[in-house]
Amino acid sequence: MSKSVDLAAVPAVALADGNSIPCIGMGTFGSDHADPKAVSDAVAGALRCGYRLFDCASVYGNEAQIGEVFAGAFEGGGVSREELFVTSKVWNDMHGKGDVLLSLAKSLKDLRLDYVDCYFVHWPFPNFHPKGCDVDSRSPDARPFSVEGFMSVWRQMERLADMGLTRYIGMSNMTIPKLEAVLPLCRIRPMLIEMELHPAFQQPELFDYCVANGIRPVGYCPLGSPNRPERDKTAEDAVATELPEVLSIAEAHGVHPALVCLKWAVQMGAVPIPFSLNERNYMANLRCVAEDPLSGDEMERIGKADRNCRLIKGQVFLWPGADGWEDLWD
Numbered sequence: 001m002s003k004s005v006d007l008a009a010v011p012a013v014a015l016a017d018g019n020s021i022p023c024i025g026m027g028t029f030g031s032d033h034a035d036p037k038a039v040s041d042a043v044a045g046a047l048r049c050g051y052r053l054f055d056c057a058s059v060y061g062n063e064a065q066i067g068e069v070f071a072g073a074f075e076g077g078g079v080s081r082e083e084l085f086v087t088s089k090v091w092n093d094m095h096g097k098g099d100v101l102l103s104l105a106k107s108l109k110d111l112r113l114d115y116v117d118c119y120f121v122h123w124p125f126p127n128f129h130p131k132g133c134d135v136d137s138r139s140p141d142a143r144p145f146s147v148e149g150f151m152s153v154w155r156q157m158e159r160l161a162d163m164g165l166t167r168y169i170g171m172s173n174m175t176i177p178k179l180e181a182v183l184p185l186c187r188i189r190p191m192l193i194e195m196e197l198h199p200a201f202q203q204p205e206l207f208d209y210c211v212a213n214g215i216r217p218v219g220y221c222p223l224g225s226p227n228r229p230e231r232d233k234t235a236e237d238a239v240a241t242e243l244p245e246v247l248s249i250a251e252a253h254g255v256h257p258a259l260v261c262l263k264w265a266v267q268m269g270a271v272p273i274p275f276s277l278n279e280r281n282y283m284a285n286l287r288c289v290a291e292d293p294l295s296g297d298e299m300e301r302i303g304k305a306d307r308n309c310r311l312i313k314g315q316v317f318l319w320p321g322a323d324g325w326e327d328l329w330d
Ligand SMILES: NC(=O)c1ccc[n+]([C@@H]2O[C@H](COP(=O)([O-])OP(=O)(O)OC[C@H]3O[C@@H](n4cnc5c(N)ncnc54)[C@H](OP(=O)(O)O)[C@@H]3O)[C@@H](O)[C@H]2O)c1
Pocket: 026, 027, 028, 029, 030, 031, 055, 056, 122, 172, 173, 194, 195, 219, 220, 221, 222, 223, 224, 225, 226, 227, 228, 256, 258, 259, 273, 274, 275, 276, 277, 278, 280, 281, 282, 284, 285, 312
């Protein structure tokens, strides 16, 4: 089997300003267990096989290693900067005045880029937790969402876009009430919103709200993040790739259930960003969106399979005195 995917067969999807973004990208969060070199090796392999969208973040701790791969690709790897769509995100401990610029400057230096394509506010709450902490860890600096606090971060994001350091700005882990409160205040609106999105957690209201507002949803954990950090696992969690509806459709198409999740996301109009260290898997993930689409009936069956099961609950972002993770998701 060929080691690359015909790029012309991987659809691009339109953004609200008429530009486009690849319909699928690669995630780069090593879930606290994959080391930076392993992730950047996978990015190098993914570039070779045809990925052009990479979802990065300062908190993933691997932007410097990924930057080396980008630099190599631009120098002799036959890839131009303009072909890539690279995202990064400001972490929750960099929400203070002046911090957002410092954070993007560090990401640009690490990624060895002059600009990113989209810079996200990773979470709409200020806090800090150490890498590898357990689920009950609480930061004394954690604060609940406030419109004022969020807008002070967003004003900094807008200035970064004005300066050309990012083409677009985006939000992540938002809810409809939060968006209703902040969108009317934005001078520059978010072009993309990252949200957890897989067949067991479809967030249809938020998804439709984004689309109605001209914001393209980017689906994270599109395979149900089987290797997510232990702190993000509970015994009740549904497994997207084991839902009977997904399994039967996978069998009908003769593919792994992971690929059904990705076809579904792309056909919904989301941009999934699956992570993989395994060449066979990341190659299959890219190829599957260019061939053998799901039928209307299969899309409908997956739509009805939603278990409304949030996996990334965000417990470690809770502030002292909060009742539980549901407080984050109004
Ligand atoms: N904005 C946010 O707050 C936020 C939150 C979470 C995640 N994200 C982003 O979303 C990305 C994706 O989420 P995620 O990494 O948590 O989970 P995911 O993409 O749902 O799942 C990744 C796991 O699935 C396995 N996998 C990948 N392709 C497969 C295939 N074809 N068949 C079988 N298994 C396969 C991988 O294992 P192998 O390595 O063995 O293939 C990997 O461990 C992250 O990397 C990150 O960039 C953003």
